[in-house]
Amino acid sequence: MSRIIFHIDVNSAYLSWEAVYRLQHGEALDLRTIPSAVGGDPVKRHGIILAKSLPAKPYKIQTGESLMAAFQKCPHLTVVPPRYELYLKSSNALIELISDYSAHIQRYSIDECFVDFTDMVMLYGDPVETAHVIRKRIKKELGFTVSIGISSNKLLAKIASDLKKPDAVTTLFPEEIPTKMWPLPVEELFMVGRATAPKLHFLGIETIGDLANYDLEVLKGSLKSQGVLIWNYANGREDSQVKKSNRLAIKSIGNSSTIPFDIDNRKEAHLMLLSLSEMVGMRLRDSQYLARLVSVSFKTHLFNSSGHQRKFEIPTDHTSEIYRVACELFDELWDGTPLRHLGVRVAEFCENDFIQLHLFDSSTDERKQRLDRVIDELRGRFDPKVIMRGAFVGSGIKPLTGGVGEDDFPLMSSIL
C-alpha cells in the first residue's frame, strides 16, 4: 500500500523565529521585511551567516558565507546574533502543534520534520487540504511560515517542500517526477554535494532526469554504492520509515573550534583540548552514556586536516580521562605546524547504568566521578563560567569551548 508522507520545513527558520520573538516583545520592526540575517558575532565582524531574510536575497547573501563577505555585498545588512534556546523552544512549539494531527513524527533537524500521514487520511480526509490547514494554523498561532511537501516517500516529500517557498504546500507524487523533478539541476538532489556534482557533469549529467536515465553500470563504475543510491533517488525510489527520533540513536558527541589565533605550542594546544574535553565530557555525562572511543582532529593554518583516534581501556565519561587520552593522541599526531582548528569527539557508547568499579584505583575513580558531578551541578545551576580551571586564567583560551547542551536532539543524518 502506498504511503502518504509530509515533509514540513520552516522558512528561514532562525531568522523567522528571531523576527517573531522581537515582534512579540514589542519591537515594531519585522526583520523579515528588511535585508537581515542571523549570524555569529556581528560586533567583531567575524563568523558566518546562519539564516537570511527574503529581502537579503537580491544582494546574493549566501547561508554559510562569512559576515565580512556579506557586509561587502550589502553594507546596511542588519545582523543579529543567534539564540539557540529560542530556536529550540520555537521548534518544540511547532512539533506540538503538528502532534495534533499525527503521532508519527520524525524530527529531522531543528527546523524540519517528516510526518507519516498514511493512517490519518481516514480521519482527516484529503492530505493536501489537511496540509493547508496545518500551514495556516502554524502561521496564525505561531507567527511563522512553513513549506510542506507531500508524497509517497520521505525523499520525494523533502524535494517537494523545496519546490515552493515560503508558506506553501506542494505535492511530488511518483507520476509527477518527470515534470516536476527531472528538469531540476542535479545538484538539487539529496546527497549530491560539492564533490559528486563535478563527477556527474563529467559524465554529461546536468539534470536529475539525466541521472535517472543514465546507465547504472557506468555510474557504479565511477561512484560505487553512492552512484546506486543517487540513481535510485533520481528515480524517486526510497523507502525508509518515518521513525520516532529517540535520544538513544546518538552515535557520537564532539566539539571543535576555530581558534582566534594560530596555535604553535603544545601547552596552548593542550589547554584548548582541555577546554573542548570539558564540554564533551559534560555532554557525555548528560547523555547517560560511557564512551569507548576518543578522537582528536585538527586543521593547520593551511587548512590541511588530520585526525587520530584510540579506544579507552575502560569506557568512561570522565573529563580528566577524555583529556588525558586526547593529549596523548595529539602529541602523537602533531608535527608542530601552526594550527587554527582543534576538535575532540567521543563515540562507541555503552550504557552507564552499572557503575564501573575497577579493582586497582576505585578510590581515585570515585573521586573523579564526584568531581565531575559537582562541577556539572554548579555549572547547571549558575553560569557555566563559575567553575574555571586555573590554567585558563590569562591564557586567551575559554575554559569551556563548544555548544549544544542538554536539550539537543541528535538526529541530523545524511541518511533519511
Add this chain to the structure above:
DNA sequence: TCTGGGGTCCTAGGACCC
C-alpha cells in the same frame, strides 16, 4: 569563496586470525 560547528556514513588499507 579564503572557508563555522554539529553530526553520520562509507571506503580503503593494514593487522591479525584461521
Add this chain to the structure above:
DNA sequence: TCTGGGGTCCTAGGACCC
C-alpha cells in the same frame, strides 16, 4: 616455507547533511 584466501577489526580520510 615467501606462499592462499576469507573474515573481522581497526584506523584515517572523505563525502554528505543541516
